Amino acid sequence: MRQIPWVIQEQTQLKLDILKKYVAPWATILFQQAKKIKCTQKLLYIDGFSGPGIYYKDESKSETVDGSPIIVAKIANKLIHEDRERIFNIICIDKDTKCLELLKPQLNNINIYKQFWDIRENLFENEIYEILNEKKLPPTFCFIDPFGYSIDISVIRDILTNPISEVFVNFMIYDVVRATGNTSMIDTLTKLFGDNNFTDITDTIPENKQEKLLSLYCENLKKYTDVKYVLPFRVNTPRMYSRPRFYLIHLSNHFIALKLMKDRMHNFCTTNFKLEALGKKENNICLFDLFEEINFKDLLLDKIKLTKNITYNEIEEWAYENTCGVSKTIKQKLIELEKDNKIKIDRLPRQRKSTVSGNARISLK
Ligand SMILES: C[S@@+](CC[C@H](N)C(=O)[O-])C[C@H]1O[C@@H](n2cnc3c(N)ncnc32)[C@H](O)[C@@H]1O
Numbered sequence: 001m002r003q004i005p006w007v008i009q010e011q012t013q014l015k016l017d018i019l020k021k022y023v024a025p026w027a028t029i030l031f032q033q034a035k036k037i038k039c040t041q042k043l044l045y046i047d048g049f050s051g052p053g054i055y056y057k058d059e060s061k062s063e064t065v066d067g068s069p070i071i072v073a074k075i076a077n078k079l080i081h082e083d084r085e086r087i088f089n090i091i092c093i094d095k096d097t098k099c100l101e102l103l104k105p106q107l108n109n110i111n112i113y114k115q116f117w118d119i120r121e122n123l124f125e126n127e128i129y130e131i132l133n134e135k136k137l138p139p140t141f142c143f144i145d146p147f148g149y150s151i152d153i154s155v156i157r158d159i160l161t162n163p164i165s166e167v168f169v170n171f172m173i174y175d176v177v178r179a180t181g182n183t184s185m186i187d188t189l190t191k192l193f194g195d196n197n198f199t200d201i202t203d204t205i206p207e208n209k210q211e212k213l214l215s216l217y218c219e220n221l222k223k224y225t226d227v228k229y230v231l232p233f234r235v236n237t238p239r240m241y242s243r244p245r246f247y248l249i250h251l252s253n254h255f256i257a258l259k260l261m262k263d264r265m266h267n268f269c270t271t272n273f274k275l276e277a278l279g280k281k282e283n284n285i286c287l288f289d290l291f292e293e294i295n296f297k298d299l300l301l302d303k304i305k306l307t308k309n310i311t312y313n314e315i316e317e318w319a320y321e322n323t324c325g326v327s328k329t330i331k332q333k334l335i336e337l338e339k340d341n342k343i344k345i346d347r348l349p350r351q352r353k354s355t356v357s358g359n360a361r362i363s364l365k
Contacts, residue, residue, distance in 0.1 A: 004098050008055035008065055011235050015145075015170065015248060019068055021264045022250075023141065024075045026166070029260070030139045031079065031086050042087040042138040045072050046131065048124040049145045050092035052102035068143055069103060073110055073117065080113045089138070090117040093127045125155050137162055144169040149176050153194040157225040160251060167251040171217060171232070173210050174245040180213070193217060194224040206243055214247055227251045229258040229321055233265055255317050259327075266326045297333045299323050304343055309363045312345075312356050331356050341365055 027043055034041045053070040057063040066074070069092045076088035092107070094100050100121050111117050120127050124146070131137070142159050144151055149172050159165055179185040180198060190196045198216055203209040218230045231250040250261045303318060304310060312334070319325040325333070334356050337343045346361040347353065356362070 004096075004102065005052050005054045005056055005064065005067075007059055007061070008057060011245060012055070013065070014235055015246075016066075016068060016071060018248065018265060019143065019168070020071050020075065022168075022261055023072055024079070025260055025264070026141060026257070027075065027079055027088065029256070031083065035083075035085075040087065040138075041083065041085055042089070044089045044091065044138050044140040045076070046128070046140060046142040047072065047090070047092045047145075048128065048142060049147075050094045050099070050103060050119075051145075052099040053092075053106045054102060067103075068145065070106055070110070073107055076115065077110060077112060080115070084113070087138075088115055090115070091131060092117075092119045093122060093124050094119075095121065095123050097121060125150075125152065128155060128159065132158060132162075137165065140165040142167045146170070146172075148172055149179065149192050150188055152191040153220060153224050154191070156221065156251070160225050160227050160253070163253045166257055167227075169249045169251070171214070171247045171249050172245065173214055173247055174243060176213055176217075177206055177209050180209070194220045210243060218249065221249070221251060225251065228253045229255070231258055231261055231265075231321075255320070259320055262320055263326055296323050296325055296329070297337065300325075300330070300333055301337060301342060304337075304362055304364055309361055312358055312360045312362060315362060334362065 023045070030043055031041045047069045050069045051067050053067045054064045055067055057065050069090065073090060076090065080086045080088060090107075092100075092103060094103070100119050104119055107117050107119065120130075122130075124144070128142075140159075140162065142165060144156070144167060151169070156167055156169065159167055176189070176192070179189055180201070186196065186199070189198055193216060197220075198213060201209060201212045201216065203212060214232060218232050221227060221230045229250075229252050231252075232247045233249075234244045234247050236244050250258070252258055252261070299322070300315065300319065303315060307314075315334070316327060316330055319330045323330075334343065334345065335354075338345050338356075342365055344363050344365050345356050346363075347356070348359060351357060351360055
């Protein structure tokens with residue numbers, strides 16, 4: 001392993017930015033909901049592959065930036081500062097002693113509200129069962145960020161048996177593609193995917209192989225973990241063009257979680273980072289590269305054709321899961337379809353004509 005701490009790479013920084021942008025509203029929403037129904041405001045963040053909590057900013061190694069456990073610990077402090085009744089537990093797992101030796105003092109130093117912030121030196125795949133067996137868990141967010149791809153799909157399934165748990169997994173597609181060419185990796189990959197159907201994907205063009213393996217992994221996550229929403233997005237890697245090193249995949253059982261995550265990710269859509277990474281100049285790509293932006297309007301129209309009559313809320317939920325859309329773009333395209341005379345929108349009495357929302361009914365013209 002390279003010397004610890006590592007020098008951060010651009011795509012790693014993007015991953016951490018997304019984690020940061022998601023965890024704060026995730027925690028705020030859940031804390032607020034608990035308070036509203038007069039329950040204890042308690043959450044758990046599990047950093048399954050915590051690392052040392054620190055990266056060097058660049059090769060000069062003169063400055064550092066926070067790693068995932070410290071980022072979340074700082075968010076926890078901010079939220080507890082706003083309401084001292086909040087409890088934000090953190091469990092960090094790593095198999096590497098050196099990483100944890102570096103992490104421990106940092107985490108202790110910022111534990112100003114004396115929360116249960118625990119560090120466990122173990123393999124994630126073992127320690128996670130200690131946690132799951134401990135007692136009923138509060139709403140939990142589990143970040144799975146290994147080097148490589150040795151996480152069995154059954155472990156993800158077991159974390160998600162708690163319906164209020166969410167998982168954010170780093171799927172190292174570049175390494176997975178390489179491993180498929182190595183017969184000694186078949187067992188590991190079978191555990192990763194849950195079955196050996198990946199052996200049927202024999203494309204020689206790496207981009208195609210990546211795309212098919214990712215689709216299979218997402219399908220299998222649904223099939224084998226029974227989770228309701230699987231939201232993958234690619235984190236483009238500079239100079240790797242159409243072959244990213246990894247995808248981040250968010251797994252949740254609640255539409256509000258899917259919506260929040262997708263809205264947060266969508267904000268990254270127009271950053272130069274991704275444009276440079278894909279080698280494109282125009283500002284016309286979306287972070288959700290999996291979905292075809294161009295036929296988004298057609299996809300909406302097909303859905304309306306199929307269902308004949310659907311509410312805005314229903315179409316929004318469907319589109320969040322199945323297209324590149326977020327509420328702003330879904331509304332925009334529906335209004336365009338209405339202007340094109342392709343669909344009819346029956347708004348409720350007090351709904352504005354210039355937009356579409358809630359229980360407005362949408363049907364073919
Ligand atoms: C990519 S780094 C994590 C970085 C961290 N999430 C961050 O962004 O700041 C992966 C970490 O996983 C640890 N690791 C690898 N395999 C592991 C396993 N099976 N169980 C626990 N830790 C493991 C490594 O020691 C390494 O520190």
